Amino acid sequence: MKISQKLSQLLALSCALVVTVPLALKAEDKATAATETVSKKVQYLFVHNAKDVSFADGKMTLxxxxxNTVFFSDRPDRIAGQITTADFTKNWGNGADSFEADNPNATIAIFSEEEPTDIVVELSNPVLAEDSLTYDIKVLEGEIPKATGECSLFIDIIGRPLTPVSYAGVARRTARRVVRYR
Incomplete structure (x- = not known):
């Protein structure tokens, strides 16, 4: 009788494990999925447009x-909008993964009459004064042109500097392949 009683207990324990372990694993999978969803961050590209740009002493002034500064995200989120340039510069240092914590790369596309030019730079310390925005820059690729003009500054996604899928990464691969449509 003791053997049959122990076998019954063992069988009951085995059945309990067969039922509860998959339930526990499913709950753990759900918790992991929820954590991944919460920790997923939408990454944005930001674009400034200006009438002219100048360069002097390691600074670039738009x-x-x-x-307004335009922003957008890639798939799957496909979010687009605008933020005031003043708010953009005020929020430069907000958050652990801010632009201040990890200086972004950017491509400045200059549409001069002589020759369109793209330069890849690292940005820091934005200062907005009336309708001029000045950044400290470090040129990563390209040369500062003599002639300037209207321009767009494409600021790379936070946390993805110099990667092949970042805007600056693409700009490096396509440097000197500038096409101007008239």
Missing amino acids: KGIDA
């Missing part, structure tokens, strides 16, 4: 800058 003159006649638009009052």
Whole structure:
């Protein structure tokens, strides 16, 4: 009788494990999925447009800058919108993964009459004064042109500097392949 009683207990324990372990694993999978969803961050590309740009002493000044900065994300989120340039510069250092914590790369596309030019730079320390926005820059690729003009500054996604899928990474691969449509 003792053997049959122990076998019954063992059988009951085995059945309990067969039922509860998969339930526990499913709950753990759900918790992992929820954590991944919460920790997923949408990554944005930001674009400044200006009437002119100048370079001096390691600084770049966007003159006649638009009052709004455009932002958008890639798939699957496909979010687009605008933020005031003033709010953009005020929020430069907010958050653990801010632009201040990890200086972004950017491509400045200059649409001069002589020759369109793209330069890849690292940005830091934005200062907005009226309709001019000045950044400290470090040139990563390209040369500062003599002639300037209207421009767009494409600021790379936070946390993805110099990667092949980042805007600056693509710009490096396509440097000197500038096409101007008239």
